[in-house]
Amino acid sequence: SQQGEEDPQALSIQEGENATMNCSYKTSINNLQWYRQNSGRGLVHLILIRSNEREKHSGRLRVTLDTSKKSSSLLITASRAADTASYFCATRGYQKVTFGTGTKLQVIP
């Protein structure tokens, strides 16, 4: 079964607005990662949050993790047209990382 599921599946916002994406997972994890995929390209690692962490920041990115609810959120502040991409959460269990279904973000200039 699919470990991570992102919500929403697609999101369209104006440049300058904030974008929030959510990820839910089913089993216990060691860490949770967020990746970005631009159209026609491979995935790029954005940020990792460990299971004992609740919040993490990296530039305009803010990630939260709630292990009791088995959920995480990715917030992109002050979005730019260049943020247009698909965003995937990935959960690390034993030996492997499992990717979610992705959120397609469109930032309109």
Place this chain on the structure above:
Amino acid sequence: DTAVSQTPKYLVTQMGNDKSIKCEQNLGHDTMYWYKQDSKKFLKIMFSYNNKELIINETVPNRFSPKSPDKAHLNLHINSLELGDSAVYFCASSQVGGPSYEQYFGPGTRLTVT
């Protein structure tokens, strides 16, 4: 300085053919992966190798055979291609044993079976 490279980038072939995709990483990582991304963008792991040894095989049909001649290379050979094999195949690598399993992805190979 390409970290993870794949060849070819595009592959169009007919059903029943056999084809290979090559992957190389110059990051010195111990672990390499093959993923399949379908038309709905769902990314599913197929195989994982650590230091040339298979550690993950996710119930992939045995028409798919990975080969790792050394820890910097992981090639994927596919026999008797089927229409359902059409997808984008991504190679990735990571340094197992480090603080995370952050993965570095190649650019992908778009396989179209006609």
